[in-house]
């Protein structure tokens with residue numbers, strides 16, 4: 113599909129489950145901000161009822177009984193791949209062969225070699241690819257990234273993150289595939305904390321070495337529900353990530369982040385929009401309130417991509433911003449991203465953590481190259 117696309121970007125959603133429905137809502141927000149910029153025109157799911165229910169949200173959208181119908185449909189510009197991890201590779205390679213632009217959910221694939229094959233196929237086809245590493249659009253993390261790397265902050269000393277979620281096979285995640293070794297690339301480290309591995313490298317810089325220990329309490333082969341990862345960044349400072357899948361049904365999925373530099377302490381108890389705790393070398397602990405965080409986020413986002421201005425009323429929703437970037441990129445208004453190469457790099461970091469856990473020893477990222 114030649115770029116830029118003139119008129120609404122015509123999108124097909126593959127997988128009408130939790131995240132497929134979320135992307136549909138986000139694309140509606142994008143459309144509300146920039147009318148006629150995008151339309152969902154095709155939906156496919158192996159569960160026909162789910163596909164029909166989602167298609168009803170978009171006037172004129174049709175259900176495709178097979179994904180191939182979408183790929184053969186010349187009217188379609190792009191597909192969103194929103195199915196369980198094991199299916200991503202086949203769908204992405206077929207979309208690339210048909211010349212469709214691709215937004216693919218994370219983790220990209222069952223391993224980084226497959227993910228890289230997907231990246232290469234999109235590159236060869238000359239189409240745009242974006243991976244759903246949504247923390248790159250988090251207001252609090254975007255602002256913390258800017259503050260922690262200011263010269264006045266001094267050198268980074270340590271970053272500590274906790275990512276916890278109810279074991280995602282019930283409640284907000286009612287489908288069972290995350291507990292099915294053939295459908296998932298692993299457990300909490302790859303299926304959830306791949307976001308964190310990417311966010312830590314994006315916020316604070318390249319990672320040189322990892323040491324990880326895992327535990328498996330749920331019993332399904334290869335699906336760990338705990339991971340403790342120690343990072344050594346190339347710049348010499350350290351980080352720790354605690355990844356937990358627990359059974360506290362009413363506890364919402366959340367993250368806590370703490371950063372110490374020589375002259376600054378930063379912390380936040382959300383991974384989206386909220387206040388940031390701050391203490392400077394000469395001050396007391398105080399809060400940067402959510403409204404001020406959002407003001408700074410807007411300034412940073414619009415500085416990078418002014419074309420997102422019509423979406424500013426939805427900037428507190430990272431999924432809306434990531435979808436707006438994909439659509440605007442296809443319309444020639446900004447650079448896409450994060451691209452599939454970012455998804456491959458994040459998957460390689462998690463693979464290094466798994467290798468470390470298997471060996472019971474640290475792993476250098478250069479060992480994997």
Ligand SMILES: NC(=O)c1ccc[n+]([C@@H]2O[C@H](COP(=O)([O-])OP(=O)(O)OC[C@H]3O[C@@H](n4cnc5c(N)ncnc54)[C@H](O)[C@@H]3O)[C@@H](O)[C@H]2O)c1
Nearest residue numbers: 127128129130131157158159194195197199217218244287
């Ligand atoms: N970025 C995020 O924050 C985020 C959040 C949730 C899920 N995800 C990712 O999105 C993907 C889907 O997760 P989910 O929570 O929406 O799962 P889900 O189980 O809620 O939905 C998946 C849907 O895909 C359908 N499906 C399964 N196999 C299919 C196939 N071969 N062809 C077509 N449809 C098929 C299922 O019927 C289901 O409706 C996963 O890769 C997951 O890691 C990302």
